[in-house]
Amino acid sequence: LAKTTQPVSMDSYEGQEVNITCSHNNIATNDYITWYQQFPSQGPRFIIQGYKTKVTNEVASLFIPADRKSSTLSLPRVSLSDTAVYYCLVGLPNGGSQGNLIFGKGTKLSVKP
Amino acid sequence: AAGVIQSPRHLIKEKRETATLKCYPIPRHDTVYWYQQGPGQDPQFLISFYEKMQSDKGSIPDRFSAQQFSDYHSELNMSSLELGDSALYFCASTGQGVRETQYFGPGTRLLVL
Numbered sequence: 001l002a003k004t005t006q007p008v009s010m011d012s013y014e015g016q017e018v019n020i021t022c023s024h025n026n027i028a029t030n031d032y033i034t035w036y037q038q039f040p041s042q043g044p045r046f047i048i049q050g051y052k053t054k055v056t057n058e059v060a061s062l063f064i065p066a067d068r069k070s071s072t073l074s075l076p077r078v079s080l081s082d083t084a085v086y087y088c089l090v091g092l093p094n095g096g097s098q099g100n101l102i103f104g105k106g107t108k109l110s111v112k113p
Numbered sequence: 114a115a116g117v118i119q120s121p122r123h124l125i126k127e128k129r130e131t132a133t134l135k136c137y138p139i140p141r142h143d144t145v146y147w148y149q150q151g152p153g154q155d156p157q158f159l160i161s162f163y164e165k166m167q168s169d170k171g172s173i174p175d176r177f178s179a180q181q182f183s184d185y186h187s188e189l190n191m192s193s194l195e196l197g198d199s200a201l202y203f204c205a206s207t208g209q210g211v212r213e214t215q216y217f218g219p220g221t222r223l224l225v226l
Contacts, residue, residue: 034213043117043203043217044156087155101146101205101215103155 004088009108018075020107022088025069033064033071036087038106044087048073075109083111115139117218119204125224126194134189134221138206144168145187146215147179148203156203162187194225 005023012018024033032051036044048055050062050071061074075082087106118137126132138145144163148156149172158171162181173179176194181187191198201222205215 032213038156041201041220041222043205043220044215045217046214049213101148101156101158103148103157105155 004090004104006086006088006105006107008105009110011110011112012078013112014079015077018078018082018109018111020073020075020086020088020109021070022073023070024088024090027068027090030092031090032092033062033068034089034091034101035060035062035073036089036101036103038085038087044101044103047086078109078111080111080113082109084109117204117206117216119202119218119221121221122219123222123224125226127226128194128196130194130225132191132194132223134191134202134204134223136187136189136204136206136218138185138187138204139208139216142206142208142216143185144207145181145185146205146207147173147187147189148205148217150201150203150220151197152200154200159189191223196225199223199225 032049034049035047037047038044048057048060048062050064052064055062063072085106085108087103120135146161147159149159150156159173160179161169165181176192179189201220203217203220205217207215
């Protein structure tokens with residue numbers, strides 16, 4: 001399974017755009033990139049998934065360069081409620097050969113007023 | 114919309130006791146995953162079931178067992194509890210049409226004294 005590397009933590013202010021970059025140098029051809037968000041004492045929540053180029057939904061955008069060795073989660077105009085841990089996962093669309101998700105070290109985003 | 118239900122939400126046990134955690138997936142979801150998240154740690158995959166059969170096994174101790182029943186709910190049985198078993202236990206489910214996403218429950222917080 002491709003290993004991912006993300007910043008341990010990031011700080012931002014309300015209203016700013018936040019970009020969290022994830023490195024996955026040994027991503028496999030069939031791997032997708034998926035981001036989950038987790039609030040304290042809650043289960044992770046799916047944010048976005050992509051394979052290449054750019055994906056956008058109502059919550060975030062995901063930018064994936066042509067070589068797919070990294071990806072950037074973009075959160076537009078964050079609010080205090082976006083303070084959470086964000087996980088980048090790389091694998092088959094539903095998480096792995098058997099579906100399980102391999103969580104690495106996530107990025108703790110702190111949004112300040 | 115219906116979500117994943119886990120019970121109990123909180124559980125306190127003593128060392129060497131047993132515990133049973135229950136998970137009720139979203140209706141029509143056929144796959145259940147169990148994850149363990151220790152204090153300050155990232156979620157770790159334990160075991161998964163698809164159509165009532167075990168589909169994958171992660172870092173689940175031999176003291177733990179699980180199964181999925183005919184109504185697709187799942188139970189995680191934990192015996193000879195140790196202090197280190199204190200953690201949040203999440204169940205997630207997925208199904209046909211939404212396999213890129215795992216929907217997580219609120220978790221069961223287990224404290225072993």
